[in-house]
Amino acid sequence: MTGERQLFKGAEAIAEAAIRAGCRHFFGYPITPQNEIPEYMAKRMPEVGGTYLQAESELASIHMVFGGASTGARVMTSSSSPGLSLMAEGASYLVGAELPAVIVNIMRGGPGLGDIAPAQGDWAMMTRGWGHGDKRYLVLCPSTVQEAVELMAQAFDLAEKYRNPVVLLGDGLLGQMMEPVVFPEAIAVPDPPGWAARGKPKDRRRVIIRSLYLDPAQLETHVDGLFAKFAAMERDEPRAESWCCQDRPPVVVCAFGTVARIARTAIAQARAEGLPVGLWRPITAWPFAAPSLREVARHANRLLCIEMSKGQLVDDVRAVLGPDHAVAFWGRAGGVVPTVEDMLAQIRAQFAQA
DSSP, X not given: OOSOOEEEEHHHHHHHHHHHTTOXXXXXXXXXXXXXXXXXXXXXXXXXXXXXXXXXXXXXXHHHHXXXXXXXXXXXEEEOHHHHHHTHHHHHHXXXXXXXXXXXXXXXXXXXXXXXXXXXXXXXXXXXXSSSSSOOOEEEOOSSHHHHHHHHHHHHHHHXXXXXXXXXXXXXXXXXXXXXXXXXXXXXXXXXXXXXXXXXXXXXXXXXXXXXXXXXXXXXXXXXXXXXXXXXXXXXXXXXXXXXXXXXXXXXXXXXXXXXXXXXXXXXXXXXXXXXXXXXXXXXXXXXXHHHHHHHHTTOSEEEEEESSSSSHHHHHHHHXXXXXXXXXXXXXXXOOOOHHHHXXXXXXXXXXX
16 A cells, blocks of 8 residues: 555445556446445546446446446455346356456445345345345455455455455445545556457457356356355455454454444453453455354354344354354344444453353
């Protein structure tokens, strides 16, 4: 990181980070609480010689991403929870055609239209069931605006490394808060890779990009190849953070995104009361950092998952640790943000039960 600290709203910082990472094509449709991303792109893309296009719907925007990605360009879109539901089909096409793209989801309350308040109810959708067919997405979960900036810079590289969509998963708090950030230096826009569709000069082989395979055996071979990439992601890309775990606390809070930020304050206050508690935070929702979680759980006899949902991260924690570990859950839904006082009460309760 270089340069001076600048005060940026989270959504606008995400957009600027994408531009500095070489993104020159944005296709999207407005929905709160991430409207500042397309608004910022509408202003900045013409300044850097890029393309901003507001589609008629999220359905259209994700398929425009497909077209842009087919040329080897760095492209992205952004939306919020209901919009991501509409993009599911097109995202599956991106995986099937092995096209890199970056997709930002700033989560809001649901189900249905819900509200525009921050929530975390899309964890399961983004890590398990987003779209049809056998597939995976690399999903990054920042907890600060600075981390979002850094992960956006990496997201395009990861998308191209694996030729697969990468999701940045935040929530309304991250999108709307303002924090000082330091941006990386802008990179030169990369040249299109050899697999890209750019017309057919005489000295170049014909390129066909597709996700349609009518022969079942051929499709199975294709899916096997995709899962070889996903296995490499599981091996090389899991990321997590452990905080206040050096003294092997018996209770560990599991949280992601902005909830993990609130949990840090609650943990600091609990420790001031003499309660040894730590934090485990996944940075990749998928691939899930199971080895890191198991290491923390070696000394923790109780884990407490705190989420802005009715419980989705907790399912992954329980799946990794099995029935031998006590894994409790507490969460708020509907866009209600858990407070430090709420979390502190839940932490105290874990020690009372230990």
